[in-house]
Amino acid sequence: MTSWLIRRILLLVPVFLAVSVVIFLILHFIPGDPIDNLLKVGSSPQARAEMEARYGLDRPLPVQYGIWLGKVLHGDLGTAIVARRPVADLIAQALPHSLALGGLALLFSSAMGVMLGVIAALNRDRWPDRLIMGGVLAGSTMPSFWLGLILMLVFSVGLGWFPISGARGWTSLVLPVLTIGLGGTALVARITRVSMIEASARDFVMLLHAKGLSPLRIQLAHVLRHALIPVVTILALRIGWILGGAVTVEVVFARPGLGTLLIKSLSQHDYPVVQACLLMLAMAVMLGTLLGDILQALMDPRVRAAMA
Amino acid sequence: MSAAAPIRALRRPSGGVAGLWLALVALAAVAAPLLTPYAYDVQALREAYQAPSAAHWLGTDEFGRDLLTRLIYGARTSLSVSATAIAISVACGMVLGAAAAWFGGWFDRAVTVVVDLTWSFPEILIALILVAIIGPGTTGTMIAISVAYLAQFTRLTRAQIMTLKGETFIEAARSLGAGNAHILLRHLLPNALAPVLVSAMLATGDAIILEATLGFFGLGAQPPTPSWGGMMSAGSALVFKAPWIIIFPGLTVAITVIAINLYGDALIAALDIRAKLRRAA
Numbered sequence: 283m284t285s286w287l288i289r290r291i292l293l294l295v296p297v298f299l300a301v302s303v304v305i306f307l308i309l310h311f312i313p314g315d316p317i318d319n320l321l322k323v324g325s326s327p328q329a330r331a332e333m334e335a336r337y338g339l340d341r342p343l344p345v346q347y348g349i350w351l352g353k354v355l356h357g358d359l360g361t362a363i364v365a366r367r368p369v370a371d372l373i374a375q376a377l378p379h380s381l382a383l384g385g386l387a388l389l390f391s392s393a394m395g396v397m398l399g400v401i402a403a404l405n406r407d408r409w410p411d412r413l414i415m416g417g418v419l420a421g422s423t424m425p426s427f428w429l430g431l432i433l434m435l436v437f438s439v440g441l442g443w444f445p446i447s448g449a450r451g452w453t454s455l456v457l458p459v460l461t462i463g464l465g466g467t468a469l470v471a472r473i474t475r476v477s478m479i480e481a482s483a484r485d486f487v488m489l490l491h492a493k494g495l496s497p498l499r500i501q502l503a504h505v506l507r508h509a510l511i512p513v514v515t516i517l518a519l520r521i522g523w524i525l526g527g528a529v530t531v532e533v534v535f536a537r538p539g540l541g542t543l544l545i546k547s548l549s550q551h552d553y554p555v556v557q558a559c560l561l562m563l564a565m566a567v568m569l570g571t572l573l574g575d576i577l578q579a580l581m582d583p584r585v586r587a588a589m590a
Numbered sequence: 591m592s593a594a595a596p597i598r599a600l601r602r603p604s605g606g607v608a609g610l611w612l613a614l615v616a617l618a619a620v621a622a623p624l625l626t627p628y629a630y631d632v633q634a635l636r637e638a639y640q641a642p643s644a645a646h647w648l649g650t651d652e653f654g655r656d657l658l659t660r661l662i663y664g665a666r667t668s669l670s671v672s673a674t675a676i677a678i679s680v681a682c683g684m685v686l687g688a689a690a691a692w693f694g695g696w697f698d699r700a701v702t703v704v705v706d707l708t709w710s711f712p713e714i715l716i717a718l719i720l721v722a723i724i725g726p727g728t729t730g731t732m733i734a735i736s737v738a739y740l741a742q743f744t745r746l747t748r749a750q751i752m753t754l755k756g757e758t759f760i761e762a763a764r765s766l767g768a769g770n771a772h773i774l775l776r777h778l779l780p781n782a783l784a785p786v787l788v789s790a791m792l793a794t795g796d797a798i799i800l801e802a803t804l805g806f807f808g809l810g811a812q813p814p815t816p817s818w819g820g821m822m823s824a825g826s827a828l829v830f831k832a833p834w835i836i837i838f839p840g841l842t843v844a845i846t847v848i849a850i851n852l853y854g855d856a857l858i859a860a861l862d863i864r865a866k867l868r869r870a871a
Contacts, residue, residue, distance in 0.1 A: 563715060
């Protein structure tokens with residue numbers, strides 16, 4: 283297990299390097315110059331050159347990349363060009379908000395999705411199944427920013443249950459979590475349902491029936507355990523989606539998270555902040571995939587045996 | 591794909607209703623000028639912010655333009671951008687995926703690594719960055735969406751060809767003296783086509799949502815050209831003052847995407863390719 287884990291983590295290094303090159307390069311293709319945002323109208327070419335030298339924008343690209351990566355590895359993400367503050371500070375402020383939102387949404391969609399998927403599978407092709415799968419489909423086809431605004435309209439403005447936007451107190455989290463979570467619920471419920479139905483057709487289930495176990499106990503104690511393996515795989519592969527999906531929802535609810543920061547700095551051409559945001563999201567994706575691999579290994583005895 | 595499958599899908603109740611809605615939306619988009627007495631871009635400020643009424647079935651927006659008219663014209667933009675983007679994505683993905691599966695070796699490994707890497711990123715992030723590079727507008731949106739979905743089709747095509755490669759009928763063709771190109775173009779790709787096309791159809795639904803999201807950020811079709819996302823972007827600032835401006839485009843997106851999913855499901859059942867699709871996922 284330990285050697286497998288070490289190998290798996292070492293595998294992340296080239297991936298991280300590749301992602302960092304892509305993120306670094308992409309930003310230099312974006313048209314628009316952050317220096318334009320800083321210079322006063324009618325500034326001299328010297329002032330411009332000075333400004334470029336200060337931010338290192340006058341050196342060749344590979345050198346800029348090397349300097350950038352070295353600093354990143356030391357935890358120095360540079361200085362935001364527009365906000366004129368260390369990027370690491372901006373990220374440190376935004377990250378907890380995004381993690382809380384993303385984590386709760388993931389929790390909500392996993393719990394809700396597995397529950398609905400199990401109920402649907404137990405009532406296969408009867409009305410609870412149809413109702414759940416229909417509702418889940420409807421929930422996943424609404425654009426998340428639209429769903430967020432409608433929830434806001436109904437629950438904040440109409441009923442006054444939750445604050446309209448911002449990040450003060452846990453009540454401000456309810457609507458954003460619901461908005462992101464409903465989309466994820468659909469995916470989880472669909473996979474849980476299908477893999478429950480598939481696992482029920484396996485030989486060992488027939489044996490359990492022959493042994494005289496109650497059908498409900500077989501479904502919940504034995505079939506569900508098998509059925510959860512593909513669910514964990516998909517959840518792990520798409521863990522980055524929770525943070526990514528949060529981008530739009532954060533903007534809609536004006537939450538001070540990574541998504542809001544990313545969108546704002548994209549429009550301001552603030553390279554260092556955009557780079558840092560993308561790097562954080564990329565790392566979240568990679569760590570999520572790693573976490574999923576480990577969870578999956580722990581759940582599946584065959585994988586455990588292969589690793590030993 | 592057998593020609594009768596799309597028809598057979600319509601015979602299922604959910605497939606029929608879904609097909610009807612999609613046909614209606616497509617027809618409305620094509621025949622837009624014949625269906626409505628209003629123009630999509632003429633402002634009538636005195637009629638701004640009207641709630642749904644007999645004269646304006648879905649109300650008017652902040653410039654007094656008829657919402658139903660803009661919704662119908664918006665269907666042109668949203669549907670054509672999403673469908674074209676997915677078509678480009680499918681074409682490129684099939685070539686890449688088939689090449690990777692066929693040539694194998696380092697080329698296959700390189701493609702697989704890149705595809706797996708991009709596949710784990712949310713499409714909205716990929717699309718946002720690309721639109722930022724290319725610049726907002728319909729072309730930028732189209733390219734961004736097609737790149738965002740490229741990984742999915744490359745992956746699917748590769749998986750199909752990989753499984754087909756080992757089948758006996760390929761061995762038979764080869765022993766009859768068929769060349770590489772012949773086997774790839776006449777035997778492998780046609781057999782891989784049905785699952786790819788069906789998942790392309792389902793992806794078009796996701797692309798409509800993605801196009802709307804980019805439009806919501808003001809990166810899609812630029813005013814006064816109406817698009818569903820652009821209408822919701824304008825409506826989001828007015829959600830408390832005139833909620834109908836954002837409610838109806840969102841409902842249209844949701845119903846259209848549901849219809850695409852239901853019809854796609856019916857098509858999967860009619861073609862009996864559920865197992866093929868799952869193997870590649």
